[in-house]
C-alpha cells in the first residue's frame with residue numbers, strides 16, 4: 050500500500066472545493082489516494098483590502114509548506130499566483146479551465162444594462178472597479194471583501210446593502226452556486242483577470258514522481274491560454290491586483306489552402322485607470338505554440354499606447370518587483 054499524497058489547501062469553502070475536485074481527478078486517473086492538509090495563510094486572517102495587503106498573502110504559506118516538504122502538492126487559483134516563478138517549484142498541471150468570465154448578481158434581477166445611475170455595485174478588484182467606471186453608467190462602485198458567502202450576503206442576504214456584486218463565475222461554479230447568477234458578463238465589457246477560472250497544480254521541481262503523476266491532469270488548451278494571459282501581465286510588470294485584464298481563447302482558425310484546420314489563440318488585453326477615464330483594449334491572434342510571445346507582444350502594444358502611465362497612477366511597483374495578491 051502506498052501512502053496518500055498530501056495536498057495542501059487553504060480552508061476556505063472555495064479552496065476546499067477546488068482542492069477536492071483535483072484530488073478526485075487525480076485519484077480517478079492514477080488510483081493514488083490523496084489527503085487534504087489545511088494550511089492557514091495570512092490572507093485568510095486579515096480583512097484588509099487585498100491590494101493593500103500586498104505580496105502573495107494567499108499563496109506564500111502554501112508554497113512554504115511545499116518547499117519544506119510538509120505537503121506534496123498544492124492547488125492555487127492561478128490568477129492569485131505572482132507572475133514570477135517560485136524557485137524550486139513547478140506548475141505540473143493546468144487542469145481544464147472553468148468559464149473565466151465575471152458574473153453579476155443583482156438584488157432584484159436587473160441586468161447590468163438595466164441598473165440605474167447611482168446603483169450600488171460591490172466588487173474588490175481594481176480591474177473590475179475600473180471597468181465598471183469605464184461603462185459611464187454612473188454606478189456607485191463600492192469595495193467589498195470576504196469569502197464568496199459573505200459577498201453574496203451583501204446583495205442577497207436579509208441585510209443586503211448593495212444592488213449588485215461582481216465576482217468570478219468560476220468560483221461560484223466550483224461551489225455549485227451558479228443559480229445565483231443574474232448575468233454572465235460579456236468579456237467585451239468586463240474582461241476577466243489573467244488566468245481567472247484556471248487552477249495551477251504545483252509541486253517541487255525536483256520531485257520527479259509528482260511531476261510525472263500530476264501531468265495527467267494537464268489540459269494543453271487551458272495552459273496555452275493562461276500562458277498568453279500571464280505573459281501579458283508579466284510584461285506589464287503588474288500583478289493580480291492591478292487594473293489589467295486578459296482573456297485568451299483557443300479556437301479553430303481559417304483552414305489553410307490545403308484545407309488543414311489549425312488551432313489559433315485569440316488574446317484580448319486591457320489596462321484601465323481605476324476611475325475608468327483611460328481605457329486601453331487591444332487584441333491579437335497567433336498560434337498556441339507562441340502563446341507567451343503573443344502575450345508579450347500585446348503588452349508591448351499596450352505600453353506603446355501609454356499603459357505604463359495608467360499603471361503608474363495606482364502605485365505601480367516598478368521593474369523587478371511584483372505586486373500581487375488575491376483581488377477579492
Ligand SMILES: NCc1[nH]cc(CCC(=O)O)c1CC(=O)O
Nearest residue numbers: 126216217220245246375376377
Ligand atoms: N481573487 C480571489 C479569487 N481567486 C480565485 C477566485 C475564483 C475564481 C477563479 O478561480 O478565478 C476568486 C474569487 C473572485 O475573484 O471572485
